[in-house]
Amino acid sequence: MSRFAPRSPSRRHALAAVLGLTAISMAPAWAQRTSAVRIIVPFAPGGGNDVLARQLAHGLSQMFKLDVIVENKPGAGGNLGSEQVVRASPQSNTFLLGHTGTVSINPVLYKDLKFNASTDLRPVAMFASSALLLVVPAESPIKNVAQLVDALGTKGSDMDYASSGTGTGGHLTGEMFLQTLGAQAVHVPYKGTAPALADVAGGLVDFSFSVIPAAMALVKSGKLRALAVTSAKRANLMPDVPTMIESGVTALADFESTLTYGILAPKAASAEVVQQLEAKILEVAATPEFQSRLAVEGAEPMLGNSVEYARRIQEESRKWGHVITVSGASV
Numbered sequence: 001m002s003r004f005a006p007r008s009p010s011r012r013h014a015l016a017a018v019l020g021l022t023a024i025s026m027a028p029a030w031a032q033r034t035s036a037v038r039i040i041v042p043f044a045p046g047g048g049n050d051v052l053a054r055q056l057a058h059g060l061s062q063m064f065k066l067d068v069i070v071e072n073k074p075g076a077g078g079n080l081g082s083e084q085v086v087r088a089s090p091q092s093n094t095f096l097l098g099h100t101g102t103v104s105i106n107p108v109l110y111k112d113l114k115f116n117a118s119t120d121l122r123p124v125a126m127f128a129s130s131a132l133l134l135v136v137p138a139e140s141p142i143k144n145v146a147q148l149v150d151a152l153g154t155k156g157s158d159m160d161y162a163s164s165g166t167g168t169g170g171h172l173t174g175e176m177f178l179q180t181l182g183a184q185a186v187h188v189p190y191k192g193t194a195p196a197l198a199d200v201a202g203g204l205v206d207f208s209f210s211v212i213p214a215a216m217a218l219v220k221s222g223k224l225r226a227l228a229v230t231s232a233k234r235a236n237l238m239p240d241v242p243t244m245i246e247s248g249v250t251a252l253a254d255f256e257s258t259l260t261y262g263i264l265a266p267k268a269a270s271a272e273v274v275q276q277l278e279a280k281i282l283e284v285a286a287t288p289e290f291q292s293r294l295a296v297e298g299a300e301p302m303l304g305n306s307v308e309y310a311r312r313i314q315e316e317s318r319k320w321g322h323v324i325t326v327s328g329a330s331v
Helices: 007-026 048-063 074-088 101-107 147-158 168-180 191-200 212-220 273-283 288-296 308-327
Strands: 034-040 067-072 095-101 121-137 160-163 186-189 207-211 222-229 256-264 299-304
Touching: 007 101, 034 048, 034 074, 048 067, 048 095, 048 121, 048 256, 048 273, 048 288, 074 095, 074 101, 074 121, 074 186, 074 256, 095 101, 095 121, 101 168, 101 256, 101 308, 121 147, 121 191, 121 212, 121 273, 121 308, 147 168, 147 191, 147 288, 160 191, 168 186, 168 207, 168 308, 191 207, 191 212, 191 222, 207 212, 212 222, 256 273, 256 299, 256 308, 273 288, 273 299, 288 299, 299 308
Parallel strands: 034 067, 034 095, 160 186, 160 207
Antiparallel strands: 095 256, 121 207, 121 222, 121 256, 121 299
16 A cells, blocks of 8 residues: 555544544643633722733633633622632632732631631732822822821821721721821721712812722822822832832831732642643733733732742731731721
């Protein structure tokens, strides 16, 4: 028989089977089980968490050539979406867009949760962090952090601060600020960032720690004055605004408050799945396109593998757990 003669059907089928098995073995383990990967965002569409998740999903879908679906499941301060992933089958390709509030704060703040996101989920990778912006009314006589500290020492509990709700980053950053100074002020919780900032801008509340994009718009319009960012270094979005550490107040020499963003998997997810997704997340997060989107949302790159993200979660759990315990905050 000529070596150029057609192969028999049985040989063709056998070769096709071998090639098929090879292709499957080369595919990511977590992509073999379904045609789609789901990232659960435990908040409503349109917010910073949602935007970052969708940008990450876009990058991952392009690299993997498969569907990466972002699904919003808001409620209970992020606990409903977190619990969905905690209860998800490790074969379901379901992951959580986690951040400090849902993973490190809520397990301490909510006393009746039947799960603990910091221990019942498996960290995959972290990719970003965001600071808060300390603002006062534009008409306030307070021009900098040192003057605010002096005012707190003079007026004490006659001053108040606004947040987007009890247990949020703004609330607990305010509590940590007061605890660090040994000062007092009244916490005024609102149902969202917009109404909180509106009352600060209107002079009804003395100050607030807010997410940067929302506050920055009012700073630029002349309704709020920015005093400081809460990160260790200045924010790229507002390079002229000093950090709390730069305020010159001795008690604030180490003051830092940031929220960390990452992806978590069900605890039973395999090490192979975590490692493969971890590598791709870090690859996407390192691209200029993704990092430019972070900047728009007032966030900074913070790339870390599963081990580093796990360490970060535990550090933040201890930090915010202490603040919650001392303040007596609860939901």
